[in-house]
Amino acid sequence: xxxxxxxxxxxxxxxxxxxxxxxxxxxxxxxxxxxxxxxxxxxxxxxxxxxxxxxxxxxxxxxxxxxxxxxxxxxxxxxxxxxxxxxxxxxxxxxxxxxxxxxxxxxxxxxxxxxxxxxxxxxxxxxxxxxxxxxxxxxxxxxxxxxxxxxxxxxxxxxxxxxxxxxxxxxxxxxxxxxxxxxxxxxxxxxxxxxxxxxxxxxxxxxxxxxxxxxxxxxxxxxxxxxxxxxxxxxxxxxxxxxxxxxxxxxxxxxxxxxxxxxxxxxxxx
Numbered sequence: 034x035x036x037x038x039x040x041x042x043x044x045x046x047x048x049x050x051x052x053x054x055x056x057x058x059x060x061x062x063x064x065x066x067x068x069x070x071x072x073x074x075x076x077x078x079x080x081x082x083x084x085x086x087x088x089x090x091x092x093x094x095x096x097x098x099x100x101x102x103x104x105x106x107x108x109x110x111x112x113x114x115x116x117x118x119x120x121x122x123x124x125x126x127x128x129x130x131x132x133x134x135x136x137x138x139x140x141x142x143x144x145x146x147x148x149x150x151x152x153x154x155x156x157x158x159x160x161x162x163x164x165x166x167x168x169x170x171x172x173x174x175x176x177x178x179x180x181x182x183x184x185x186x187x188x189x190x191x192x193x194x195x196x197x198x199x200x201x202x203x204x205x206x207x208x209x210x211x212x213x214x215x216x217x218x219x220x221x222x223x224x225x226x227x228x229x230x231x232x233x234x235x236x237x238x239x240x241x242x243x244x245x246x247x248x249x250x251x252x253x254x255x256x257x258x259x260x261x262x263x264x265x266x267x268x269x270x271x272x273x274x275x276x277x278x279x280x281x282x283x284x285x286x287x288x289x290x291x292x293x294x295x296x297x298x299x300x301x302x303x
Contacts, residue, residue, distance in 0.1 A: 040254055041225060044277025047287040049225030054202040057103045057270050057290045063110060068129065070136055072173040073184070087114055101288060103270050105263045106244055108132050113259070113272050115286055122284060124274045126259045128186065128246055134175040135184035137238060139248055141257040141274065142167045146281040149255055164234055164252035186246070189239035190214055194299040197262075198222075199269060199291040208296070211237070217249065251275075262293065269293050 041049075063082040070078045081088040087100040100114040108131040116123050124141035144165025153163050174183040192211045199207045205224035211217045214237065220230035231253060238246040243264040250257055260271035270290040277285035 039226075040229065042278055042285075043254060043256055043273060043275030044283075044285045046225060046273065046275075047277070047285045050201055050205055050273075050287065050289060052202065052204065054205075054288075055200070055290050055292060056288045057105075060102050060104050060110065062104070063102050063112070063129075069176050070127075070138070070173050071175075071177065071179040072138070072171055073179050074171060076173075087112070089116075101272075103288075103290075105261055105266060105268055105270055106241065109240065109244070111261050111270060113286070113288075115274075115284075124257055124259075124286065126272065128240060128261065129175065130184075130186070130240065131175065133185055134177055135186065136173055136175055137184065137186045137240070137246060138171045138173070139246075139259055140169045140171065141250075141259075143257070143274070143276060143281075143284065144255050149281060153252065162234065162250075164250040164255065166250040166252075166255050166257050168236070168248060168250060168257065170236060170238070170248065186238050186240050188214070189237050189245065191239060192237050192245055192247070192262075194301070196296040196298065197293055198296055199293045201289055201291045211235075219249075247271075258289075260289075264295065267293050 064084050066082045068080045079090040086097050088097040089095050096116055098114040098116050100112055102110050102112045104110050110129040112127040114125055116125055126139040128137040148165040156163055172184040172186055173179055193213055195211050197209045206222045208220050208222055209217055216232055217235045218232045221227050233249050233251045235249040240246055245262045247260045247262055256275040258273050260269045262269045272288050274286045277283045
């Protein structure tokens with residue numbers, strides 16, 4: 034059991050999650066596919082999936098990266114990769130909803146080393162977010178021009194009040210308490226972060242009936258987490274991204290998946 038001061042890097046967290054983790058196997062159904070993502074903000078980006086690489090093309094350039102694709106629901110894919118653009122690493126996680134020809138994109142960026150050295154009190158007094166992890170969540174349509182209402186994914190309060198238990202491996206167990214539309218509390222019940230807990234900024238989206246996209250941004254150790262949570266199958270799947278060392282010289286982007294169960298739900302009186 035850790036004391037409250039035993040915070041670890043994301044690299045050490047990845048090492049703790051790796052042995053016997055309940056990670057979903059990569060899904061090969063997208064291999065050979067060509068999908069054009071029409072963003073609501075006007076972007077149009079073509080994506081080509083090969084066995085190991087994802088290539089993207091847009092009007093003024095493109096690139097490629099290794100990727101991971103998984104699925105919890107038929108024809109709804111979670112695609113994750115890291116791209117480098119303008120000497121900056123970006124986390125990109127796509128929820129590709131083929132039945133609805135829609136998608137949601139989660140774009141994340143880690144803070145600089147200097148930003149990680151800023152104190153929480155100074156950030157609070159400056160009116161800044163306590164976490165230096167930045168995220169942008171965008172929506173769009175697949176293989177068809179964007180029009181209003183084309184993407185059914187939307188912010189939701191359906192998880193608020195829920196207390197959920199996540200078993201990521203035989204040794205790593207966490208609890209989430211979804212407080213309101215902006216914050217949640219986590220605690221590690223068992224594992225390399227055992228005994229640690231915090232309340233962090235988060236974002237919730239309803240993808241389908243009882244299927245949710247959950248994104249969180251930690252402030253003590255700069256971390257971006259992205260999960261799809263399927264309450265019907267009692268499974269979650271996603272990733273955690275952050276610096277693998279204290280000097281912010283390298284990052285770790287590792288998959289996480291769990292068997293989860295609802296412990297209870299808090300209903301507040303009107």
